[in-house]
Amino acid sequence: MSSGSSDVVHAQRARFAEPLALSSGARLRDYELVYETYGTLNADRSNAVLVCHALNASHHVAGRAADAPDNLGWWDNMIGPGKPVDTDRFFVIGVNNPGSCFGSTGPMSINPDTGRAYGPDFPVVTVEDWVRAQARLADRLGIERFAAVMGGSLGGMQALAWTYLYPDRIGHCVAVATTPKLTAQNIAFNEVARRAIITDPEFHDGRFYDHGVVPARGLQVARMIGHITYLSDDAMAEKFGRVLRDHDGNGLRSAYGFTFDVEFEIESYLRHQGEKFSRYFDANTYLLITRALDYFDPARDHGGNLAAAFADARARFMIASFTTDWRFTPERSREIVQALLANRIGVTYCEIDAPHGHDAFLLDNPQYHAAMRSYFRRIDREVHA
Amino acid sequence: MSSGSSDVVHAQRARFAEPLALSSGARLRDYELVYETYGTLNADRSNAVLVCHALNASHHVAGRAADAPDNLGWWDNMIGPGKPVDTDRFFVIGVNNPGSCFGSTGPMSINPDTGRAYGPDFPVVTVEDWVRAQARLADRLGIERFAAVMGGSLGGMQALAWTYLYPDRIGHCVAVATTPKLTAQNIAFNEVARRAIITDPEFHDGRFYDHGVVPARGLQVARMIGHITYLSDDAMAEKFGRVLRDHDGNGLRSAYGFTFDVEFEIESYLRHQGEKFSRYFDANTYLLITRALDYFDPARDHGGNLAAAFADARARFMIASFTTDWRFTPERSREIVQALLANRIGVTYCEIDAPHGHDAFLLDNPQYHAAMRSYFRRIDREVHA
Numbered sequence: 001m002s003s004g005s006s007d008v009v010h011a012q013r014a015r016f017a018e019p020l021a022l023s024s025g026a027r028l029r030d031y032e033l034v035y036e037t038y039g040t041l042n043a044d045r046s047n048a049v050l051v052c053h054a055l056n057a058s059h060h061v062a063g064r065a066a067d068a069p070d071n072l073g074w075w076d077n078m079i080g081p082g083k084p085v086d087t088d089r090f091f092v093i094g095v096n097n098p099g100s101c102f103g104s105t106g107p108m109s110i111n112p113d114t115g116r117a118y119g120p121d122f123p124v125v126t127v128e129d130w131v132r133a134q135a136r137l138a139d140r141l142g143i144e145r146f147a148a149v150m151g152g153s154l155g156g157m158q159a160l161a162w163t164y165l166y167p168d169r170i171g172h173c174v175a176v177a178t179t180p181k182l183t184a185q186n187i188a189f190n191e192v193a194r195r196a197i198i199t200d201p202e203f204h205d206g207r208f209y210d211h212g213v214v215p216a217r218g219l220q221v222a223r224m225i226g227h228i229t230y231l232s233d234d235a236m237a238e239k240f241g242r243v244l245r246d247h248d249g250n251g252l253r254s255a256y257g258f259t260f261d262v263e264f265e266i267e268s269y270l271r272h273q274g275e276k277f278s279r280y281f282d283a284n285t286y287l288l289i290t291r292a293l294d295y296f297d298p299a300r301d302h303g304g305n306l307a308a309a310f311a312d313a314r315a316r317f318m319i320a321s322f323t324t325d326w327r328f329t330p331e332r333s334r335e336i337v338q339a340l341l342a343n344r345i346g347v348t349y350c351e352i353d354a355p356h357g358h359d360a361f362l363l364d365n366p367q368y369h370a371a372m373r374s375y376f377r378r379i380d381r382e383v384h385a
Numbered sequence: 386m387s388s389g390s391s392d393v394v395h396a397q398r399a400r401f402a403e404p405l406a407l408s409s410g411a412r413l414r415d416y417e418l419v420y421e422t423y424g425t426l427n428a429d430r431s432n433a434v435l436v437c438h439a440l441n442a443s444h445h446v447a448g449r450a451a452d453a454p455d456n457l458g459w460w461d462n463m464i465g466p467g468k469p470v471d472t473d474r475f476f477v478i479g480v481n482n483p484g485s486c487f488g489s490t491g492p493m494s495i496n497p498d499t500g501r502a503y504g505p506d507f508p509v510v511t512v513e514d515w516v517r518a519q520a521r522l523a524d525r526l527g528i529e530r531f532a533a534v535m536g537g538s539l540g541g542m543q544a545l546a547w548t549y550l551y552p553d554r555i556g557h558c559v560a561v562a563t564t565p566k567l568t569a570q571n572i573a574f575n576e577v578a579r580r581a582i583i584t585d586p587e588f589h590d591g592r593f594y595d596h597g598v599v600p601a602r603g604l605q606v607a608r609m610i611g612h613i614t615y616l617s618d619d620a621m622a623e624k625f626g627r628v629l630r631d632h633d634g635n636g637l638r639s640a641y642g643f644t645f646d647v648e649f650e651i652e653s654y655l656r657h658q659g660e661k662f663s664r665y666f667d668a669n670t671y672l673l674i675t676r677a678l679d680y681f682d683p684a685r686d687h688g689g690n691l692a693a694a695f696a697d698a699r700a701r702f703m704i705a706s707f708t709t710d711w712r713f714t715p716e717r718s719r720e721i722v723q724a725l726l727a728n729r730i731g732v733t734y735c736e737i738d739a740p741h742g743h744d745a746f747l748l749d750n751p752q753y754h755a756a757m758r759s760y761f762r763r764i765d766r767e768v769h770a
Binding site: 182 | 411509567570572577612621648652682
């Protein structure tokens with residue numbers, strides 16, 4: 001099994017004329033989903049794997065985008081020929097969720113009821129709404145049952161939701177660096193990011209498209225806050241420490257500049273990340289996706305009993321967490337494992353010693369990738385048995 | 386020893402005509418400091434205790450403000466008659482630092498060079514600059530040597546700086562919930578807060594006074610970020626959890642509203658804190674004080690060797706930290722203790738098991754207050770020996 005180079009992939013579109021009933025009671029009519037596929041669906045359609053994306057990601061999971069060959073998929077180190085999720089064996093689908101800004105119907109799309117961009121009128125969507133939209137795409141592709149549904153962070157929540165919404169349509173749930181619900185602190189970080197966006201005068205109550213502007217300042221601050229929570233304290237110390245930014249290119253600066261301009265490397269990094277993000281990410285989407293995170297809480301309809309939420313699940317589970325992830329700590333993954341064990345559901349749990357914090361789920365950690373490779377080999381054996 | 390009611394206190398002012406040379410090379414000319422005193426200076430002037438304030442605090446440390454009787458000092462549970470720092474025994478001074486917005490010369494003051502408010506022209510100040518200004522106030526009050534200098538968080542940094550700037554003028558350094566330097570993550574949080582302020586269009590490059598506005602949106606976001614770092618994850622979970630905000634006063638709401646308005650109690654709390662803060666705190670001061678935090682790093686002039694920074698210190702130390710403080714963790718306090726021990730300096734270290742996070746240093750924790758009471762009794766015995 002050799003590690004192949006990354007293939008060129010073409011995004012595809014599927015239009016759904018029948019409205020999607022949402023958790024809020026609203027409906028989304030006449031919507032499109034953008035998706036990519038990798039590998040080949042086998043004859044009995046049993047080798048399909050669905051990959052769910054997190055806050056700042058899209059359907060472009062693996063390979064090189066046909067229209068931008070430098071654009072490698074966000075999980076390209078995990079998914080591809082000879083990789084842990086081996087596309088020589090599996091047919092993998094990456095799908096962009098409704099409400100996103102990467103091609104599926106979202107706030108920037110035209111609202112058929114008004115003929116103008118949805119903007120703030122795009123309905124609030126939940127993790128469960130996304131899963132229902134994904135199930136329709138599966139119907140369209142003729143996939144009755146996924147060998148596995150997988151994702152990290154918010155993507156992991158979608159994989160979990162598949163097991164209680166469509167227990168017969170998912171063989172394995174692979175949920176990495178996720179949580180059964182956000183803590184007050186998690187919600188607090190989301191709320192600060194949203195306030196930064198909403199109070200930006202260029203947000204215009206979400207109708208900034210009409211004004212030819214974007215709330216770039218709010219998006220920058222939102223992204224900077226996000227980045228702090230994605231990295232561990234130690235990883236930030238290791239990567240940046242208290243090193244001063246060299247403005248002149250003459251090597252390390254040793255004296256303070258006594259300024260509110262960039263002084264430390266960490267400031268430069270965060271500003272750069274924030275500015276880059278504000279150029280491509282939609283502010284209304286940011287609000288929608290952080291709210292979907294806040295709302296996710298499968299135990300909520302069961303009096304807070306997480307085990308009860310998974311009572312009907314028939315999938316088997318692979319749960320993975322990272323020791324230095326302080327956004328969704330290993331403790332939160334262990335709560336999921338406990339809830340599954342209470343139902344006598346088969347679960348593999350990996351707590352991976354990695355220094356990188358929440359971001360670790362995207363990185364090429366040998367222990368992590370070995371565990372994933374091993375788990376998907378098991379799935380492969382079942383599929384091809 | 387009975388716990389007396391809190392006395393009414395009057396703020397006092399001291400003007401300094403001689404310029405203060407700052408770490409940056411700039412000078413601050415013709416400045417005023419506002420301060421309060423509690424208790425009585427004894428005949429040999431040996432019972433004086435200086436209290437240094439943190440980011441969002443002032444000279445009003447204890448008692449009731451004469452002009453606002455509901456305004457209790459920020460450390461009133463610690464300092465007063467019969468309290469751990471007993472003002473029946475000690476003469477306590479609270480002083481507002483230059484650059485602040487609570488009465489001492491700061492960005493809102495008139496710059497004598499221009500006849501208008503300093504605004505962004507107020508010089509960048511450091512912890513050491515503040516300590517030098519405090520030493521001048523001590524001169525003015527005829528205090529050659531403090532029995533103790535104390536503070537929490539940023540205030541603790543000032544207490545530490547006294548020991549290497551004025552080793553003969555401080556008997557005991559009492560530094561609570563502090564750190565020998567900020568981590569990259571600490572700086573990152575400060576930087577996000579500063580960006581929120583600086584990119585607020587109503588900041589006007591720091592000249593918002595001239596425009597009759599304040600960058601309230603930026604200050605709100607800055608304060609919300611700060612609050613998240615002051616509370617522990619557990620304290621936030623305990624206090625707010627995922628409880629939904631009751632908008633109608635009809636008891637707990639149980640259904641999501643599918644809105645970006647306030648939905649969870651934690652959102653309501655943070656917004657309220659942010660709005661309140663933006664009505665009284667000066668944006669330029671916020672920048673100055675967060676930068677003073679970033680810059681504090683006594684080991685920096687000693688090749689990163691913290692022990693060398695304290696080589697000339699003659700004070701004895703009381704260092705206290707709180708188990709759930711993730712802003713300045715106990716580990717950071719232990720670094721200070723190690724550096725002191727390397728110099729064979731006498732140090733008492735208390736690691737207090739408290740659930741409240743960084744804010745614990747302001748709260749009435751019995752174990753914490755007992756430790757402080759005990760330490761100040763020891764100082765009292767020395768003073769009155």
